[in-house]
Amino acid sequence: MIYHQLALNVPLYSLLTYAHTTALPAGTRVAVRFRKRLIAAIVWESNVEPEIDISKIRPIESVLSDDWQLPEDWRTLLSFTARYYHYPLGQAVMAALPKGLRQPEVVQLPRPEVIYTLNALGREQPPPPARFHKQNALWQHLQTTSATLQQLKTIHSQAAHYLNQWQLQGWIQATSVPACGSIPESQHQLNQQQLLASTTVQNKFGQFAPFLLYGITGSGKTEVYFDIMAKILQQGKQVLFLLPEINLTPQLLQRVRQRFPHTITALLHSQTAAGQRTTNYLQAALGQAALIIGTRLAVFTPMHNLGLIVVDEEHDYSFKQESELRYQARDLAVWRAQQAGCPIVLGSATPSLESWYKAQQKDYQLLQLSERAHISAQLPQIHLVDIRRLPLDNGLSDIIKQKLQTNFANGGLSMVYLNRRGFAPALFCAACGHTFGCPNCSAKMVLHQHAGQLRCHHCDFHQRIPHCCPECGNQDLTAVGQGTQRIEENLQYLLPKARILRVDRDSTTHRQDWSDIYSKIINRQVDILIGTQMLAKGHDFPQLNLVVVLNADNSLYSADFRAPERLFAELMQVSGRAGRAECSGEVWVQTRQPEHKVYQALAAQNYVTFATAELAERQELGMPPFSYMAAIRADARTMREAQELLRQALQGIGQQQSLPSSVSIFGPVPMLMARLAGYERAQVFLESHNRRELHHSITIWQSWLLHLEKTSPHTRWLIDVDPLEM
Numbered sequence: 001m002i003y004h005q006l007a008l009n010v011p012l013y014s015l016l017t018y019a020h021t022t023a024l025p026a027g028t029r030v031a032v033r034f035r036k037r038l039i040a041a042i043v044w045e046s047n048v049e050p051e052i053d054i055s056k057i058r059p060i061e062s063v064l065s066d067d068w069q070l071p072e073d074w075r076t077l078l079s080f081t082a083r084y085y086h087y088p089l090g091q092a093v094m095a096a097l098p099k100g101l102r103q104p105e106v107v108q109l110p111r112p113e114v115i116y117t118l119n120a121l122g123r124e125q126p127p128p129p130a131r132f133h134k135q136n137a138l139w140q141h142l143q144t145t146s147a148t149l150q151q152l153k154t155i156h157s158q159a160a161h162y163l164n165q166w167q168l169q170g171w172i173q174a175t176s177v178p179a180c181g182s183i184p185e186s187q188h189q190l191n192q193q194q195l196l197a198s199t200t201v202q203n204k205f206g207q208f209a210p211f212l213l214y215g216i217t218g219s220g221k222t223e224v225y226f227d228i229m230a231k232i233l234q235q236g237k238q239v240l241f242l243l244p245e246i247n248l249t250p251q252l253l254q255r256v257r258q259r260f261p262h263t264i265t266a267l268l269h270s271q272t273a274a275g276q277r278t279t280n281y282l283q284a285a286l287g288q289a290a291l292i293i294g295t296r297l298a299v300f301t302p303m304h305n306l307g308l309i310v311v312d313e314e315h316d317y318s319f320k321q322e323s324e325l326r327y328q329a330r331d332l333a334v335w336r337a338q339q340a341g342c343p344i345v346l347g348s349a350t351p352s353l354e355s356w357y358k359a360q361q362k363d364y365q366l367l368q369l370s371e372r373a374h375i376s377a378q379l380p381q382i383h384l385v386d387i388r389r390l391p392l393d394n395g396l397s398d399i400i401k402q403k404l405q406t407n408f409a410n411g412g413l414s415m416v417y418l419n420r421r422g423f424a425p426a427l428f429c430a431a432c433g434h435t436f437g438c439p440n441c442s443a444k445m446v447l448h449q450h451a452g453q454l455r456c457h458h459c460d461f462h463q464r465i466p467h468c469c470p471e472c473g474n475q476d477l478t479a480v481g482q483g484t485q486r487i488e489e490n491l492q493y494l495l496p497k498a499r500i501l502r503v504d505r506d507s508t509t510h511r512q513d514w515s516d517i518y519s520k521i522i523n524r525q526v527d528i529l530i531g532t533q534m535l536a537k538g539h540d541f542p543q544l545n546l547v548v549v550l551n552a553d554n555s556l557y558s559a560d561f562r563a564p565e566r567l568f569a570e571l572m573q574v575s576g577r578a579g580r581a582e583c584s585g586e587v588w589v590q591t592r593q594p595e596h597k598v599y600q601a602l603a604a605q606n607y608v609t610f611a612t613a614e615l616a617e618r619q620e621l622g623m624p625p626f627s628y629m630a631a632i633r634a635d636a637r638t639m640r641e642a643q644e645l646l647r648q649a650l651q652g653i654g655q656q657q658s659l660p661s662s663v664s665i666f667g668p669v670p671m672l673m674a675r676l677a678g679y680e681r682a683q684v685f686l687e688s689h690n691r692r693e694l695h696h697s698i699t700i701w702q703s704w705l706l707h708l709e710k711t712s713p714h715t716r717w718l719i720d721v722d723p724l725e726m
Contacts, residue, residue: 027069100278122171181262215369217576237307244316268294380585
């Protein structure tokens, strides 16, 4: 028997040894028994000396991938990821795979895309009888043009059957499609800044070179990406394009199809059907797809010949996974570019302070686009409305109502931005002061008037709207604050003839919703958009000329030191939606703190001023990016139990070994969201100016927590390296 080290989806920090009659290459998918269950595993090392009694070593049940293995560079990436984020290797490996490859089943490898053409013999044949109209339409289509199977399936769902039949009769010729065919010339003429940015990156092809593309909103960053991508694709290499959120995909994909019509593109995001996602993943791994577009998990896609990585909206917090394997896709993308020896372009109008600091330190090369790409487009005018002494009508000041009415009368498109979905943030009893909190989380439940529910946006607990206060019986309950649904209702009353479209997570639950939204906007079927941060990121609405921002001040009261950075990025992004084409744009922001540095920098539309001031403050406080952080967290049914596990680990470390002097420890303390989904949450922060010593300290904590979990079976713990959640 030959012994193998396998990676399994189990919470163990070591690989497991299994036996097979032959040596299996590393990266092979296999099926094994673990605690009587048949599960998938990956061969990590072959032909090893077992360290346990061989009579206890179980056999590999079956080999799932004889003809293909996960490549060595992919395994190296996952090994680094598991080490850096202090996560079990087996679970990290399985988290990086699509669902189809996590099952203990053989998966058929996708065949290369082919084009079907009627040959000379086929053209001499009579078409199928007209009564078989779909079959006849299929034949007629092939009489006029070549087509892929996917294209022909839109004509007849059984196209594959007839193609096979006609091929056997010698009437059809099948030709393999290259992953990247001819790339047409761009319809966009790059300006000088765009051209300089593109050529600078092109000069670094074939070597690791990280770039930060800082371009104001509407400056044409996407066209710069496309120009660089076209050159690398023409060299026969692959491109990985990462986006922060799914809702940016439809508009980008439409532009990709126009710019790269003959390039096979693989989409990888959570709304791709599981089977199709597995197929797309394998197409990328086998080199059958040249362009891979996806959200954060796509950073783990094995690629045949990686030549370029693009991370759009690199500042976005969606690139950080906040459950299970808590990785930062942007940072792993940089590591992967270094591994592959290729350029990486991080693009944003409001770069993360970590990336901006690296550009200032010359770790990244800074590329700047300081003017809008559209020749007649100008930056919007930004106005701050001080509402401290102004009366508000359902959250709207008179000047805002007037602006919306005037813009509607003039045929303009307006956006009302409010990062709070639902009807109202809370339901309140004016008689006794009772508010309706979630029984599972330390958060108020949000009133969803149309659904007749109070709903928690953290754990999704919901209940019917109560008829009276449970404490005093008062039936006159008051909705406090504004949500997108309440603003929608108010604007329908204010502008009864306006076509109003609300865009939030409640209104975009189906896969087709975003395509419908874009279609309505482009076809001028919308007068007013109301939405949350889903509308703020990367969208291009040419007719939009008025943006109104409500209730932005809430973010300034957060204890999170990153709150000002988040708010500034959010407001700059949403402001940038206005005035991107011929029409000039205006942005009106209601605030009770117009003198705050965030609003002053926003009004000046000066990211550099904000970043410089914020970095100076971070440096004075010793906060990231001037230090490195990790959070050790514990969840239990009571806060006492959660904090007790962390205290025991801290005491054990103090008694038996000491942490490096550069590492500071804060806590244990409750998290900002102290209760979530029925669990109380506590944490300890580790902070150091030395990354190596920080990770050494995390390893010590990890060993103690593994030791203590036997005595605290009902308390869960986790490690979050470079945390964003406080």
